[in-house]
Amino acid sequence: MAVLTASFFALLLAAAPAKAPNLAGTWRGGGFEIVLKADGSGTIKDSEYSPAEPLKWKASANALTITEEDEPVAYSFKQDGDRLHLSGGDLDEPVDLVRGAASAKASSKVDPQAAPGSAAKHVGPGSCDGACRHYLKCAGQPALQAQCVLACYSEGYGADFMGWFQSLDCVAAITVIAMLEAQSRGLQGGGGGGASQSKECEGCRWDGSSCAWYSQGNWGSNVAYSGAVITCNSSCCGR
Numbered sequence: 001m002a003v004l005t006a007s008f009f010a011l012l013l014a015a016a017p018a019k020a021p022n023l024a025g026t027w028r029g030g031g032f033e034i035v036l037k038a039d040g041s042g043t044i045k046d047s048e049y050s051p052a053e054p055l056k057w058k059a060s061a062n063a064l065t066i067t068e069e070d071e072p073v074a075y076s077f078k079q080d081g082d083r084l085h086l087s088g089g090d091l092d093e094p095v096d097l098v099r100g101a102a103s104a105k106a107s108s109k110v111d112p113q114a115a116p117g118s119a120a121k122h123v124g125p126g127s128c129d130g131a132c133r134h135y136l137k138c139a140g141q142p143a144l145q146a147q148c149v150l151a152c153y154s155e156g157y158g159a160d161f162m163g164w165f166q167s168l169d170c171v172a173a174i175t176v177i178a179m180l181e182a183q184s185r186g187l188q189g190g191g192g193g194g195a196s197q198s199k200e201c202e203g204c205r206w207d208g209s210s211c212a213w214y215s216q217g218n219w220g221s222n223v224a225y226s227g228a229v230i231t232c233n234s235s236c237c238g239r
Helices: 002-015 101-107 128-139 142-155 159-166 170-189 194-201
Strands: 025-029 032-036 041-045 053-059 063-068 071-080 083-087 095-099 204-206 211-218 224-231
Touching: 032 095, 128 142, 128 159, 128 170
Parallel strands: none
Antiparallel strands: 025 032, 025 095, 032 041, 041 053, 053 063, 063 071, 071 083, 083 095, 204 211, 211 224
């Protein structure tokens, strides 16, 4: 009878649903701030400069599914209390997140390149779709995705340029687009007129091997940041 009872309870335990992981809270790390509410809603930011985007989420024993704009993405995760290791999905590399008050202590130990304000640590070739999503999140205009992608394709930028652009933080990404638009307006002015030439060449300098425009500054943590580099027409540097 004892053996039968033990077997019966073993079957009950095996049939019982696994306890749902406790993921509710505010998670930070890798440039992300993810708020997961107990009701399955939440928000996500991929830099301190980008607006919070709404999301829905659900979790099983080892999978976290986040849905933005009706597009679900499943991630694998490992949780250790207030620490969460995410991988897979649309991540180029795993991300470690810290929940709640612990995240403030952890942020002081994070590499400045991985701190909020950096991009989503994109590595490798990119695409018009990815570059537009990154820029429009930074600019707070996600509804312009379709127009942005069409404009991007018409410019004919390569995958390497797109990958580099997706790796920029929001400040640099917005600055690059502003410079490209200024250069485009200068070229459309035509005729090589002094005013348009001056505008097109504004900020360009000779670095010893090429004529280029650089964006430099300190974006947090008192660490020098040399982000955006755009090749200028050599005539802008008198070459």
